[in-house]
Amino acid sequence: MSTHTAHSQGQSALYRSSDLDETRRIVAGIYCEHRLDQTRSRDRLDYRHVHARMGDFSFSQMGYGADVRVEPGTLGQFYLVQVPLTGGDRMCVDGVALTSDPLHASIHGPGSGLGMNWSADCSKFVVRVERAPLERHSVALSGREAKGPVGFRSLVDLQEVTIRSWVATAQHVFAELQRNPALADEPLVRTQFEQMLMTTMLSWLPGGLEAQVQQDRRMLLPRHVKAAEDYMRAHSDQALTVDTLAHEVGVSGRTLFEGFRKFLGVSPMRYLRDLRMERARHDLLDPAQPRSVTLIATHWGFYQLGRFASDYRRRFGEQPHETMARGR
The missing domain is CATH 2.60.120.10 (Jelly Rolls)
Structure with a gap:
């Protein structure tokens, strides 16, 4: 009826x-x-x-x-x-x-x-x-x-x-x-x-x-911002600082910071954190990686596991262990 x-x-x-x-x-x-x-x-x-x-x-x-x-x-x-x-x-x-x-x-x-x-x-x-x-x-x-x-x-x-x-x-x-x-x-x-x-x-x-x-912003990125972005992608598993990045691309830390804020809307370190979060997700989905959220999170520099889980869920809509279960 x-x-x-x-x-x-x-x-x-x-x-x-x-x-x-x-x-x-x-x-x-x-x-x-x-x-x-x-x-x-x-x-x-x-x-x-x-x-x-x-x-x-x-x-x-x-x-x-x-x-x-x-x-x-x-x-x-x-x-x-x-x-x-x-x-x-x-x-x-x-x-x-x-x-x-x-x-x-x-x-x-x-x-x-x-x-x-x-x-x-x-x-x-x-x-x-x-x-x-x-x-x-x-x-x-x-x-x-x-x-x-x-x-x-x-x-x-x-x-x-x-x-x-x-x-x-x-x-x-x-x-x-x-x-x-x-x-x-x-x-x-x-x-x-x-x-x-x-x-x-x-x-x-x-x-x-x-x-x-x-996407539009990335097409218009200044050379030093694009170079820092590429460097972080190639060395995201290494200890990086704003000083390290500024030295690698040949500008001051302040210039680098202002460039990221203006063209990408985040600081260099926030960009690096987001990039590492993406890499952690990739490893969680990879059955060849350790079957441990803790090991994968700490490998990518996330030592506060509660905050990692909260930020991960906010970004991807699921808990890290749920991602790992789908990849196994």
Whole structure:
């Protein structure tokens, strides 16, 4: 059984169903064709879905009330942001196993391979945005032609302020559409909401315009900054200081520091720390390396293991031991 109340552009609707085939048809109509299976057949499906559409965006709060496997395969011409409110989702994104929970949202782009395992208590806030308008907006903001889908990071930390702010903004728009679905029929209001959400999505979510800006900066790097960057990449396992780097590239420490701040947005030592974090992740995924987070972390200069684990999770969306388990 399902209920549905629609309002023109807003298309505000409430769906409920205990039938697996009916649920799959409803969800396919909102997102895309997919396979839906209950992983524990004894459980009763209790699908609940509040949905609202506004132009090129749609918003949902949904859950299945049972353990389910959802397999859309390859996504179509849209972007999808999924924010678990309760429970969790063990997903496979382009062949990589990830876990999304109330601390970690997931972002998926056109052509992304996706398989999901929703827990029975999993409830999500989900935003869909059509590909063409978002990428047109990206071109308008950056002044650069798109060479493919925007490369958002697949798993993001909801404790990061900008990510949490974007989710809160999208939830506010969803709440307003539920209170007054006719807002989506007002062109000026709809355009204002869409422009705000696209601008902040591209600016605040990891991998959006931030990645393009970093690429542009690297193309314009002064010689001494590029030389220091290359030196750190080649000698990241050695004891390095600002004085060492400045001597190697032939500038003062102050000039080097100012160059990194201006063109890369971080200090030389922060850049080195981030680089070593990447190298530690590579070793954690390498089955030929020691099966010890402690040994790998200390090899790359991370002696405060609690801080390493916290920074690692904030950066990569999972704990170091979870990365190691995937690589073994």
